[in-house]
Amino acid sequence: MRRPTSKQLIKKFTEYLTIEKKLKSETINKHISIISFFYESYLNQYEEMHLLDVEGFIIEDYLGNWYIRKVSSSNKGEIVEILASFKKFYKFLLNQGYIMHDQYEEILAECKNSKKYYSRFTSYWKIDFDQEEGENSWMTWMMGEEPNEDSFHNLLSSLINSRDVDTAQKDLQEEPISPRTLKFLADFKKFLKYCTTNHEIKVSKRQLTLPRKHLFAINEQLSSPEVLKPYVFQWDANQIHLFYHIGLSLGCILVDDSFSLQTTKRIEQYLTLSPQHQLIICLYCLWEVIPWANLLSPTAGGRPEWSQDGRIILQTALADATVDHPYDYTSYILQYSPNQNFETNFHFSSLYNWGVVPTKILPSLERMGLLMCTFKNPDELKYSSVSTITILKFGKMVFSCYKEFIIDKMKN
Structure with a gap:
């Protein structure tokens, strides 16, 4: 049997999802978009490889390395969708007799290891290339190892010890801080306290966001609670979403490999600062650290x-x-x-x-x-x-x- 081209396989897969599986057009387009991008941008241009020649280590290099570094819009929330499309596509190829069972099992094993790819995304974005340790952390990451926590730039400690930020907050010491600013800082403190007292909140595996029941509970404690719809997503709860990303940026909270939200001792370090210093640090996180795309849906x-x-x-x-x-x-x-x-x-x-x-x-x-x-x-x-x-x-x-x-x- 003459081997079809990669594009012909994608076309056959589209027909399979449409005619046999009868999936919605939106779902079909999502699967096809993921597989097409994988082939056209990575396999064809980067590896010069056919879709039928893919093995487990190719999936690992693509999603755990190339995709993180080369796709500017990449984020951890896409991991589940990409792996699901890979599993469905290569299951289709197996059933059609295009690949062997051993090859499929190897690919499937990689597609089941979503935690590894979450960890790869997280560790990559922690690397601070402006610091001396950045190059070593980068080399460690490229070798497929997870950089030691001590090798990461401690953003909170760096900001506390930054002469520029320290000078700014000292200049502000003589200026009375506004009531609205105090409310903002108090609400962020309430957010951190809630995360501390509610141990190991399970975040969603797809978007790494808080469950709705916690969004409503936190919102009720804020000085100016937002009007949240019954089916609200975290990115629609603007205050909580901002606090969440500031907390992650400072290392006050983190998501572990079991998708549980954990708090760290850096909360205590942050809370010892003056209100002026806390504000400067929060502003710095918003302006310099948090990717603004993460604030959107x-x-x-x-x-x-x-x-x-x-x-x-x-x-x-x-x-x-x-x-x-x-x-x-x-x-x-x-x-x-x-x-x-x-x-x-x-x-x-x-x-x-x-x-x-x-x-x-x-x-x-x-x-x-x-x-x-x-x-x-x-x-x-x-x-x-x-x-x-x-x-x-x-x-x-x-x-x-x-x-x-x-x-x-x-x-x-």
Whole structure:
């Protein structure tokens, strides 16, 4: 029997899912997209390999190495879907007589080891390439070993000992901290306390997020609880979702190999700091550490990484703003864009008027007590839900103190 091409196999697999399995078109498209990307981007271009020649170690290298490093939008939430598609596809090839049983069993064994790939994603994103230990951790990771925890850059300790952050928080010591900022810090403390007292919360294996019952329980304890829908997802509970990612960034919480949420002694280290220092560290996490794409739904479109790459525009605008003066959001931010024609500046409008900045970043800064926003009627949206933006006195102090630090970090 003449061996079909890889593309012909994908076509046969599509027909199988459609005619025999009668799956929904959305499910079929997901499976085909995963297999097609695996073949076209990795096997064909990188390995020059046929889909029928895949073995277990190829799956391991793809999902545990290449995919993490080369796909900018990759995240741990995709692991389950990718492995499920691999299992279904190679089970189909086995049943059709295209591969042998031993080959299938080897592939299946890799597809059952999701915890290993979660660990690979987690350890990769902990590597700090700006630190001396970064290269050693990178080499260890590339060899397939998990870097020792001591070799990772301790973000919290680094920030506490950072002269730039320390200088910023000392400059702020004389400025009374706003009530809204104190509420934000108190709510983050409540979040950490809840995680500590409710031992080993099981997060979802697909998205590594908190179960709904815990979202509702935490939300009730916050000073300004959000209105949550009955079938809310964590990324829709904006305050909790932000606290969750700040906690992960600081190493105050972590998800272990059994998908249980654990707390660490770094919580105690964080809570010993002054409110000003705590705020600077939380802002740093939002601005520098947390991928902004992680604040959105996994199915959200757009390119939030572009917004984050260009955040110096937003940072400069906020640092330059006059205290308590309401600015028209679009026209004010546009002044800091190289292209002053908003109607034709699609790239700029996609960065600051759609997606992650108006829906996640600005509301987060507002919760921190740094600025205030007013929003348009959703029925009258043209480019953005944000109408005006007003920098508050404490926010002006924070952004002014922090401006040079962030600019220097981005230049480096």
